[in-house]
Amino acid sequence: MRTALLIALGLAxxxxxxxxxxxxxxxxxxxxxxxxxxxxSGNYQSQRFSALTQINRDNVARLKPAWIYQVRRTGIVxxxxxxxxxxxxxxxxxxxxxxxxxxxxxxxxxxxxxxPPDVIVIGSPPVNRGVAILNDTxxxxxxxxxxxxxxxxxxxxxxxxxxxxxxxxxxxxSAPLALDGRIIIGVSGAEAGIRGFLDAYDPxxxxxxxxxHTIPAPGEPGSETWNGxxxxxxxxxxxxxxxxxxxxxxxxxGTGNPGPDWNGDLRPGDNLYTCSLLxxxxxxxxxxxxxxxxxxxxxxxDANEIPVLFDAAIDGRPRKLVAMANRxxxxxxxxxxxxxxxxxxxxAKQTWAERIDAKGKPIRRPGTGPSTEGTxxxxxxxxxxxxxxxxxxxxxxxxxxxxREMGTYFYKGEPSYKAGExxxxxxxxxxxxDDAWGAVRALDATTGKLKWEFKLLTPPMSGVLSTAGGxxxxxxDEGNFFALDADTGKPLWDLQLGGAIRANPxxxxxxxxxxxxxxxxxxxxxxxxx
Amino acid sequence: MPxxxxxxxxxxxxxxxxxxxxxxxxxxxxxxxxxxxLFDGMCARCxxxxxxxxxxxxxxxxxxxxxxxxxxxxEVIRDGIPDRGxxxxxxxxxxxxxxxxxYVRSLGxxxxxxxxxxxxxxxxxxxxxxxxxxxxxxxxxxxxxxDLTEIGMSRGAAYLRQSLLGPAEALPRGSSPVPGRxxxxxxxxxxxxxxxxxVRGVRINEDPFTIQVRDTANRFxxxxxxxxxxxxxEFGKSxxxxxxxxxxxxxxxxxxxxxxxxxxxx
Numbered sequence: 001m002r003t004a005l006l007i008a009l010g011l012a013x014x015x016x017x018x019x020x021x022x023x024x025x026x027x028x029x030x031x032x033x034x035x036x037x038x039x040x041s042g043n044y045q046s047q048r049f050s051a052l053t054q055i056n057r058d059n060v061a062r063l064k065p066a067w068i069y070q071v072r073r074t075g076i077v078x079x080x081x082x083x084x085x086x087x088x089x090x091x092x093x094x095x096x097x098x099x100x101x102x103x104x105x106x107x108x109x110x111x112x113x114x115x116p117p118d119v120i121v122i123g124s125p126p127v128n129r130g131v132a133i134l135n136d137t138x139x140x141x142x143x144x145x146x147x148x149x150x151x152x153x154x155x156x157x158x159x160x161x162x163x164x165x166x167x168x169x170x171x172x173x174s175a176p177l178a179l180d181g182r183i184i185i186g187v188s189g190a191e192a193g194i195r196g197f198l199d200a201y202d203p204x205x206x207x208x209x210x211x212x213h214t215i216p217a218p219g220e221p222g223s224e225t226w227n228g229x230x231x232x233x234x235x236x237x238x239x240x241x242x243x244x245x246x247x248x249x250x251x252x253x254g255t256g257n258p259g260p261d262w263n264g265d266l267r268p269g270d271n272l273y274t275c276s277l278l279x280x281x282x283x284x285x286x287x288x289x290x291x292x293x294x295x296x297x298x299x300x301x302d303a304n305e306i307p308v309l310f311d312a313a314i315d316g317r318p319r320k321l322v323a324m325a326n327r328x329x330x331x332x333x334x335x336x337x338x339x340x341x342x343x344x345x346x347x348a349k350q351t352w353a354e355r356i357d358a359k360g361k362p363i364r365r366p367g368t369g370p371s372t373e374g375t376x377x378x379x380x381x382x383x384x385x386x387x388x389x390x391x392x393x394x395x396x397x398x399x400x401x402x403x404r405e406m407g408t409y410f411y412k413g414e415p416s417y418k419a420g421e422x423x424x425x426x427x428x429x430x431x432x433x434d435d436a437w438g439a440v441r442a443l444d445a446t447t448g449k450l451k452w453e454f455k456l457l458t459p460p461m462s463g464v465l466s467t468a469g470g471x472x473x474x475x476x477d478e479g480n481f482f483a484l485d486a487d488t489g490k491p492l493w494d495l496q497l498g499g500a501i502r503a504n505p506x507x508x509x510x511x512x513x514x515x516x517x518x519x520x521x522x523x524x525x526x527x528x529x530x
Numbered sequence: 531m532p533x534x535x536x537x538x539x540x541x542x543x544x545x546x547x548x549x550x551x552x553x554x555x556x557x558x559x560x561x562x563x564x565x566x567x568l569f570d571g572m573c574a575r576c577x578x579x580x581x582x583x584x585x586x587x588x589x590x591x592x593x594x595x596x597x598x599x600x601x602x603x604x605e606v607i608r609d610g611i612p613d614r615g616x617x618x619x620x621x622x623x624x625x626x627x628x629x630x631x632x633y634v635r636s637l638g639x640x641x642x643x644x645x646x647x648x649x650x651x652x653x654x655x656x657x658x659x660x661x662x663x664x665x666x667x668x669x670x671x672x673x674x675x676x677d678l679t680e681i682g683m684s685r686g687a688a689y690l691r692q693s694l695l696g697p698a699e700a701l702p703r704g705s706s707p708v709p710g711r712x713x714x715x716x717x718x719x720x721x722x723x724x725x726x727x728x729v730r731g732v733r734i735n736e737d738p739f740t741i742q743v744r745d746t747a748n749r750f751x752x753x754x755x756x757x758x759x760x761x762x763x764e765f766g767k768s769x770x771x772x773x774x775x776x777x778x779x780x781x782x783x784x785x786x787x788x789x790x791x792x793x794x795x796x
Contacts, residue, residue: 427620433712478737
């Protein structure tokens with residue numbers, strides 16, 4: 001009897017393991033299963049490229065909506081869907097997770113965490129950008145600073161842990177990154193004067209495996225770039241999903257602005273590791289190398305953009321690269337093994353730097369800091385880029401970026417820290433309307449040289465997707481979802497979706513049919529060929 | 531590049547006598563001086579230096595409708611009035627709000643620039659000059675140009691004067707939800723269709739692929755940009771005629787006085 005029970009339990013465990021939907025090995029091989037979209041940016045390299053070819057330049061003009069899902073609560077829908085085995089997992093504002101039948105858009109389950117009414121969200125709207133999936137579990141970060149693991153079949157809570165105390169302004173908007181035995185999550189909250197960090201959790205138990213602060217404490221490497229107690233409120237949020245190189249076993253994660261944002265007088269020095277790219281070991285969280293794009297930032301130009309990994313020859317030598325179209329308007333290419341700076345090229349209008357020197361350090365133009373009377377600087381506060389994803393096509397070797405052409409009058413204010421309140425010391429007035437614009441740009445991925453651009457009326461807050469069908473999909477604030485020829489930028493199809501697009505497109509296939517999905521307004525749209 | 535007021539459209543504090551201003555405790559001159567520095571940096575572009583009004587209303591009055599109490603004033607300074615075009619330019623500390631509030635209140639204690647015109651004579655001029663063939667006041671008139679029913683609450687006298695004498699330099703920006711976000715409103719456009727037909731009117735809305743226009747006969751048109759032969763957005767122009775040289779100074783003053791008196795009440 002007892003033996004039989006043990007055998008039964010053993011079988012049950014084996015059965016549970018084989019029923020695991022999305023083991024790590026499957027995410028590593030994501031490129032070979034383009035029907036699914038298993039991680040935030042499509043693959044660990046964060047290329048947001050689909051190898052599907054059914055929708056292509058020849059037929060995209062016939063693209064039609066297949067189904068539409070409307071979210072339950074209004075708010076900005078910034079979700080980037082995950083698709084695995086016929087199920088789409090999306091998030092709705094502020095921190096709801098919903099599983100949809102990919103054939104019809106009918107909900108399979110939905111889960112809403114209990115968000116306290118006095119939740120503190122300073123620095124962004126209360127949004128969520130997506131989930132991670134690993135085995136049979138779906139992971140979501142919340143605006144009240146929790147990380148929650150949900151059963152992928154039912155939405156039942158497997159565990160729910162506090163990442164950090166929301167009363168001090170810690171919150172989460174980004175999709176976690178699921179690795180082998182690790183769920184990596186970064187926090188938001190620099191505008192409330194948090195001390196930023198990146199955490200790894202055990203996917204099975206929710207137990208924290210490591211925490212790496214993005215702001216060193218006194219005595220730690222980098223602490224010499226801070227003054228007095230400024231590190232305690234130093235910011236450096238890690239609020240956007242990073243990338244992973246399974247061969248080098250390194251995680252690449254961007255960090256945000258130092259606190260307070262627009263008055264750097266209290267924090268003389270470079271303020272490491274703010275506005276930087278960190279390469280960390282997923283095993284213990286140790287920083288292998290760092291590269292700081294904007295030392296001593298005073299414009300709120302977080303480096304929370306997507307680090308895109310690809311390999312290419314530079315000067316005849318094959319290199320493992322990481323590229324980022326930074327919020328500060330420069331496109332950077334680094335060696336991702338060593339962090340060596342290779343090049344920086346402006347991809348949008350900028351007025352703050354004379355140039356980037358041979359080590360990658362910007363030489364600032366004098367008189368471009370925030371002031372009491374307002375200083376006009378390009379790019380604007382939200383930057384030439386922001387969280388919306390770029391795309392890299394391994395076929396075209398192009399880096400596609402939705403670029404924002406906009407300036408801001410930057411104002412400097414007085415810093416005053418109070419726990420759980422805004423710690424920003426200034427702000428800005430956007431130069432918008434007819435004085436701003438945008439473009440989808442195709443850059444040579446290794447040099448940053450412009451190959452083509454497609455102009456937009458306003459600075460976009462939509463990501464882009466490139467496909468093996470020779471297409472680049474993108475969106476506008478005016479609600480247009482569109483497809484461009486990936487080689488020339490020529491518009492091939494567009495549709496008005498009736499609400500601003502503040503999300504990333506992705507592609508998947510089911511029953512032999514390819515679809516493209518994007519959120520717009522309060523809805524998620526899925527398109528296919530008739 | 532025209533950077534005038536960018537996202538800052540209109541209305542800050544509207545004018546209508548209702549609440550008696552309370553000066554409160556003596557405010558140190560230093561606080562007021564610091565408030566002026568903040569005001570000149572963030573607010574003067576729309577509200578005018580010394581709060582004399584421009585695209586935003588004048589603040590050099592004893593009573594401010596939207597800021598009758600000190601708490602209401604602090605709230606407006608802190609949060610802006612986004613749906614009326616006044617942004618929250620930046621987050622302010624309590625101390626900075628104190629300084630700004632003290633300065634704004636001090637403006638009301640100086641003598642307001644009086645509008646020298648006569649509103650009744652202005653109303654007669656409005657009727658004689660055919661303004662109603664393009665504008666609505668209290669439901670009467672034609673909707674080609676802006677509705678002026680509450681224009682006295684949202685614009686200062688200096689801006690209204692500019693609108694009469696050089697309307698092209700005073701097109702409102704981002705004060706209404708369409709086209710929104712700091713866009714120039716009533717922007718003249720000229721479209722030539724594929725078959726050579728020319729349409730002239732004002733831009734109603736636009737995206738990268740399409741543009742919506744209302745022509746001079748107040749009819750809507752929609753164009754796909756890729757199908758039009760020519761689309762010219764005429765920045766620096768206005769379809770409203772300039773009254774410079776066509777009205778005497780006194781008449782302009784009278785019209786400004788009339789427009790300033792339009793506050794939504796019949």
